[in-house]
Amino acid sequence: MTQVPFEILRNDGKSGQSHFQSFVVDVEENQAILTALLKIRSEQDPSLAMRYSCRQAICGSCAMRVNGKSRLVCTTMVGPEFRAHGKIRIEPMLNQMVVRDLVVDQTPFWDRYNAVQPFLIHDPSHPMPEGKETRMSPEQVEQFYETPRCIACAACYSACPAVGSDPEFLGPMALAKLYRFTVDPRDTAYHQRLQSVQNQKLWLCLRCNLCVEACPKDVRPAERIVDLKRLAVQEIGTPEHGSRHAQKFLTNIEDGGVLNETKLARETLGLFGMLGQVGKGISMMRHGKSLKKHPPIQGVSEVKAIYADLNQPEDLKGRQRPAGKGVKGGEQ
Amino acid sequence: MGVLSKLHPLRSHSGAAQGGINAALDPKDSVKDHVYDTVKGSDYLADQDAAEILCKEAGPTVIEMEHMGTIFNRAPDGSLDRRAFGGASYNRTIYAADRTGLALLQALYEEVGRDRKIRVYEEWDAIDLIVRDGRVQGVVAMERKSGHIEGFAAKAVVLATGPAGRIYGKTTNSHESTGDGCALAYRAGAFLKDMEFVQFHPTCLPHTSILITEGARGEGGILRNAKGERFMERYAPHFKELASRDVVSRAIVTEVREGRGFPDGTVRLELMHLGKEKVESKLQEIVSYSRTFAGIDPVVEGIPVFPAQHYMMGGISTNPKAETNISGLYAAGEAACVSVHGANRLGANSLLETLVYGKIAGQNAAAYAKTATASTLSQADVEASQNTVHALLERKDGETPAKIRTEMQSTMDELVGVYRHPDDLINAITRISQLKVRYTKCIVTDKSTTFNLNLIEAIELGHMLDLAEVIVAGALARTESRGAHVRTDYPKRDDQKWMRHTLASVTKEGPNLTYLPVTVTEFQPKERAY
Numbered sequence: 001m002t003q004v005p006f007e008i009l010r011n012d013g014k015s016g017q018s019h020f021q022s023f024v025v026d027v028e029e030n031q032a033i034l035t036a037l038l039k040i041r042s043e044q045d046p047s048l049a050m051r052y053s054c055r056q057a058i059c060g061s062c063a064m065r066v067n068g069k070s071r072l073v074c075t076t077m078v079g080p081e082f083r084a085h086g087k088i089r090i091e092p093m094l095n096q097m098v099v100r101d102l103v104v105d106q107t108p109f110w111d112r113y114n115a116v117q118p119f120l121i122h123d124p125s126h127p128m129p130e131g132k133e134t135r136m137s138p139e140q141v142e143q144f145y146e147t148p149r150c151i152a153c154a155a156c157y158s159a160c161p162a163v164g165s166d167p168e169f170l171g172p173m174a175l176a177k178l179y180r181f182t183v184d185p186r187d188t189a190y191h192q193r194l195q196s197v198q199n200q201k202l203w204l205c206l207r208c209n210l211c212v213e214a215c216p217k218d219v220r221p222a223e224r225i226v227d228l229k230r231l232a233v234q235e236i237g238t239p240e241h242g243s244r245h246a247q248k249f250l251t252n253i254e255d256g257g258v259l260n261e262t263k264l265a266r267e268t269l270g271l272f273g274m275l276g277q278v279g280k281g282i283s284m285m286r287h288g289k290s291l292k293k294h295p296p297i298q299g300v301s302e303v304k305a306i307y308a309d310l311n312q313p314e315d316l317k318g319r320q321r322p323a324g325k326g327v328k329g330g331e332q
Numbered sequence: 333m334g335v336l337s338k339l340h341p342l343r344s345h346s347g348a349a350q351g352g353i354n355a356a357l358d359p360k361d362s363v364k365d366h367v368y369d370t371v372k373g374s375d376y377l378a379d380q381d382a383a384e385i386l387c388k389e390a391g392p393t394v395i396e397m398e399h400m401g402t403i404f405n406r407a408p409d410g411s412l413d414r415r416a417f418g419g420a421s422y423n424r425t426i427y428a429a430d431r432t433g434l435a436l437l438q439a440l441y442e443e444v445g446r447d448r449k450i451r452v453y454e455e456w457d458a459i460d461l462i463v464r465d466g467r468v469q470g471v472v473a474m475e476r477k478s479g480h481i482e483g484f485a486a487k488a489v490v491l492a493t494g495p496a497g498r499i500y501g502k503t504t505n506s507h508e509s510t511g512d513g514c515a516l517a518y519r520a521g522a523f524l525k526d527m528e529f530v531q532f533h534p535t536c537l538p539h540t541s542i543l544i545t546e547g548a549r550g551e552g553g554i555l556r557n558a559k560g561e562r563f564m565e566r567y568a569p570h571f572k573e574l575a576s577r578d579v580v581s582r583a584i585v586t587e588v589r590e591g592r593g594f595p596d597g598t599v600r601l602e603l604m605h606l607g608k609e610k611v612e613s614k615l616q617e618i619v620s621y622s623r624t625f626a627g628i629d630p631v632v633e634g635i636p637v638f639p640a641q642h643y644m645m646g647g648i649s650t651n652p653k654a655e656t657n658i659s660g661l662y663a664a665g666e667a668a669c670v671s672v673h674g675a676n677r678l679g680a681n682s683l684l685e686t687l688v689y690g691k692i693a694g695q696n697a698a699a700y701a702k703t704a705t706a707s708t709l710s711q712a713d714v715e716a717s718q719n720t721v722h723a724l725l726e727r728k729d730g731e732t733p734a735k736i737r738t739e740m741q742s743t744m745d746e747l748v749g750v751y752r753h754p755d756d757l758i759n760a761i762t763r764i765s766q767l768k769v770r771y772t773k774c775i776v777t778d779k780s781t782t783f784n785l786n787l788i789e790a791i792e793l794g795h796m797l798d799l800a801e802v803i804v805a806g807a808l809a810r811t812e813s814r815g816a817h818v819r820t821d822y823p824k825r826d827d828q829k830w831m832r833h834t835l836a837s838v839t840k841e842g843p844n845l846t847y848l849p850v851t852v853t854e855f856q857p858k859e860r861a862y
Contacts, residue, residue, distance in 0.1 A: 012780065012782070013780070013782040013783070014780075014782065030627060032625075041734070041785070042732070042734035042738075043734075046732060046733075046734065046776075046777055046778055046785070046786040046789075047777065047778035047780065047784075047786060048785075049780075049782070049783040049784075049785060050785075052507060053339060053343055053345070053506040053507050053508040054343075054345065054347070054348050054506040054507075055506065055507065055540070055542075056348065056540075056542050056543075056621060056625075057620075057624075058347050058348045058431065058434060058617070059339070059342075059343040059344075059345070059347055059348070059506060060342065060343060061339065061343050075620075075624050077624070099477055099782060099783055100780070100782045100783045101783075103783045105477075106340075114445065118442055118445060119401065119442040119443060119445055119446045120400065120401035120439075120442065122399075128399045131392070131395060132395065133394075133395055133398045133399075133404075133411060133412050134398065134399070135406075135409070135410030135411060136406050136410050137410055138406070138408060138410075141405075141406050144403050148403045148428065148429075148431070148434075148435060148438070149431070149616070151342075151347070151434070152340075152342050184401070184403075186399075186401065187401075
């Protein structure tokens with residue numbers, strides 16, 4: 001047994017005030033942080049409010065912040081956190097309002113989930129085989145490698161810096177769920193699904209990868225978002241700012257080996273759209289960002305060679321997916 | 333129509349079911365064999381008419397779930413893949429890696445979300461079931477977020493409230509598996525059937541009791557004792573590791589008791605010979621459970637395992653129409669006992685029972701509601717529940733529910749386990765009744781109306797104590813060994829006397845036990861060997 005100091009952010013849900021409360025828990029280092037929290041509940045303070053149920057990373061109830069990172073406390077072990085930080089600080093998830101202590105109101109998370117039509121859409125004019133399963137090729141099954149593992153714990157949603165900045169953005173979990181239906185051979189709403197997430201809904205993803213790091217089931221939502229973006233460009237091109245920005249970013253670098261912000265903004269937004277960006281341009285110049293045209297860099301031919309290699313036709317369906325690393329156990 | 337759930341529905345314990353769902357879909361397999369395996373697995377206590385419905389509906393149910401969107405594993409030809417499972421004479425377990433429950437739960441929940449005609453009340457705890465004038469009138473429930481207590485008038489109620497595993501300390505079940513629906517029905521006058529039959533899953537991790545699916549043995553996993561012996565060859569020469577769960581659990585307990593276990597009191601489940609790729613792709617969850625919770629890598633070493641409480645064969649007594657003895661009250665899933673599992677459930681038959689009898693319950697409840705008169709649930713019913721809760725909150729001094737719960741769990745772990753000694757059972761009855769007295773004086777120190785878990789755990793503890801009492805009473809009365817119920821003083825099955833179901837009903841003095849004959853259609857009881 002080790003005596004482990006805990007600092008837990010308390011909030012009675014009525015006064016609107018939060019404060020850290022300290023506890024010391026006798027716990028084995030190879031035990032889950034959930035076990036320590038339940039010890040606090042049963043031996044020290046039964047008023048500590050939290051969600052938990054299965055204690056094996058399948059119900060998705062117990063996501064909270066552990067030393068600043070969004071984690072399931074049932075599969076995050078005491079030892080590594082304690083050794084790295086000297087204490088264990090527990091706070092509620094971000095991007096959701098606190099109901100009480102570690103319990104948050106998940107309405108915005110579920111609203112986004114519901115926004116992607118999270119159910120199989122099947123055109124009744126092509127009925128499924130009567131009394132028999134639909135057949136799926138190994139390649140089709142391979143598309144489902146990660147997404148069925150999602151347990152909707154919202155750790156990714158808590159870790160995402162973009163969901164808080166724009167209510168339009170659907171966030172990692174909902175987009176991973178959308179990907180799951182988009183690639184389902186039984187689903188007949190392929191075009192409609194990709195059409196429905198244009199602009200900020202999909203393209204606001206910053207590719208910071210924090211959702212990948214937070215996901216306890218290795219769904220790697222950011223990668224699924226990239227997959228969706230590729231499918232969206234293939235299916236409907238670049239009719240709006242989000243996808244066009246990505247496309248022009250690509251050609252911009254290919255041309256000169258360096259990013260030309262002015263050109264990128266003009267190509268993404270058009271001349272009229274640029275007018276709205278004048279203020280931002282002035283602000284950028286004030287902060288020492290040059291908006292002049294950048295000459296191509298010296299090794300631009302090498303950049304073009306890299307592009308040529310990347311532009312080789314890629315078989316999306318046949319790509320190798322790395323084996324899942326499974327549930328995180330503290331810091332591995 | 334409304335669904336009340338104490339958790340968000342996707343957090344339900346069905347999601348933790350790992351191994352698969354049985355269906356005789358292969359042309360070389362047969363429904364009759366599935367029925368036979370189920371009845372044999374039940375040690376002939378299953379009602380065979382109910383088992384026939386279960387197995388006949390299995391194929392269409394799996395196909396319906398596939399069409400709904402469930403992502404199952406596939407064979408190379410694109411059809412549904414199948415794996416071997418315990419007590420089954422044919423590979424008929426359809427699966428989704430080792431998270432079949434999650435796959436089915438997701439698909440079903442997605443279907444509920446399709447037209448939004450079903451209102452889901454998330455995080456509402458049912459605290460009273462109102463029965464009057466010989467029929468159900470609805471439920472009274474409390475919202476976790478606000479502490480608000482409200483009445484839900486209903487012409488028909490389906491209880492699909494799941495397991496009660498937390499009566500035990502060493503259980504694979506989730507913390508929320510507290511048997512609430514079972515206890516509410518029992519208190520309202522419903523019969524509980526065969527509660528003494530408690531399944532102990534053979535392969536669970538030590539300390540945490542986290543389940544290692546039977547699918548691991550279905551894929552070829554082998555059990556060995558500390559001497560390196562594949563000991564199941566002695567207990568079940570034909571089925572070996574894939575004998576029924578009661579048989580394998582007893583074998584493991586016997587090996588360890590007779591000194592052939594490892595120093596930590598476990599045996600080993602070996603998967604190494606299956607190869608890294610198969611283990612990591614078909615058993616993803618259990619690989620991570622082993623690494624996270626036991627610190628071992630099943631690709632290179634054996635997993636330490638020991639039996640833990642896993643499933644209640646018993647539950648709210650229903651007939652094959654999912655009706656209880658109370659008009660308008662239906663039950664399905666682990667909360668119910670129809671009975672298709674009898675004295676021992678076969679692996680991968682629980683998800684099947686939940687779906688098949690869940691659908692039957694829903695259809696019959698809907699039909700009943702169409703003809704029933706309006707519910708008489710009133711404000712007085714709600715106030716009665718409110719008063720009970722307020723009285724609990726106002727108690728000034730006493731013990732915490734956590735302390736009583738811990739003692740109940742250790743009582744059940746130590747005295748009502750795989751092998752049952754009569755003295756232990758008598759001791760357990762005494763201890764549970766003492767705990768029930770202490771429970772009437774326990775206090776809730778948290779007085780908040782917002783997400784008051786302390787209050788909820790006090791209510792749940794009351795439910796669990798009622799069910800614990802019924803389990804022990806049934807176990808003490810049943811003087812034979814059948815399936816998962818093994819009496820050290822009556823080691824043999826006694827068909828003459830005990831080919832019958834236990835029915836428990838509530839009285840002021842505790843459970844009153846009566847008995848009901850078993851329905852036998854095709855398979856006469858014979859000696860069970862694997």
